[in-house]
Amino acid sequence: MGQDYSYSQPSSSEVDIDSLLLDEAELYADEAQSSYNAEPVQYQPDPEADEGIPTRCYCGGEPVVGTSTTSKDPYRRYYTCPNVDDGDCHIWKWWDVAVVEELRDFHREFRQLTEQVSESEQKVVKLEESVAELSKKKPVASNGFEVVACLLVCLIVIIGLVVFFLPGGGSNGSNESV
Numbered sequence: 001m002g003q004d005y006s007y008s009q010p011s012s013s014e015v016d017i018d019s020l021l022l023d024e025a026e027l028y029a030d031e032a033q034s035s036y037n038a039e040p041v042q043y044q045p046d047p048e049a050d051e052g053i054p055t056r057c058y059c060g061g062e063p064v065v066g067t068s069t070t071s072k073d074p075y076r077r078y079y080t081c082p083n084v085d086d087g088d089c090h091i092w093k094w095w096d097v098a099v100v101e102e103l104r105d106f107h108r109e110f111r112q113l114t115e116q117v118s119e120s121e122q123k124v125v126k127l128e129e130s131v132a133e134l135s136k137k138k139p140v141a142s143n144g145f146e147v148v149a150c151l152l153v154c155l156i157v158i159i160g161l162v163v164f165f166l167p168g169g170g171s172n173g174s175n176e177s178v
């Protein structure tokens, strides 16, 4: 039950985005013909550049949020340009459409980041494994080194004893002989 619901949710939201975009395209066409609202006539549909919330108009101006006064979309907010009255092409986009696109982009980036994080986690696990393997090998190497060091110390002690006792024995012998 829960799985079916969660599975159907993303697909329905995809449909919502598509229908919103279609809705937007139809409204562009409607309001291009209509002379009731002068502002929405100033637009240049460019889906590639207009993805998400607009940050800059074609003229370089900073987009502003206006409120629709048409009977079809009363109080519906839209992005437009403060320089819209100069007769050139300026940005025009429904606010809710822009927000939905922005959220979709955010979801896409979030998914990519999540994938990158899981890849990094896998790398960390591999690194931890190789560190564990190295730390297993290290005691063996240090044990070998310790054995060699012990042997060297023993040799030095034996040589020291031999060197200490030989002259002492010799001197004792010479003292005794004298």
Ligand SMILES: [Zn+2]
Pocket: 057, 058, 059, 060, 061, 081, 082, 083, 084, 089, 090, 091
């Ligand atoms: Zn502009």
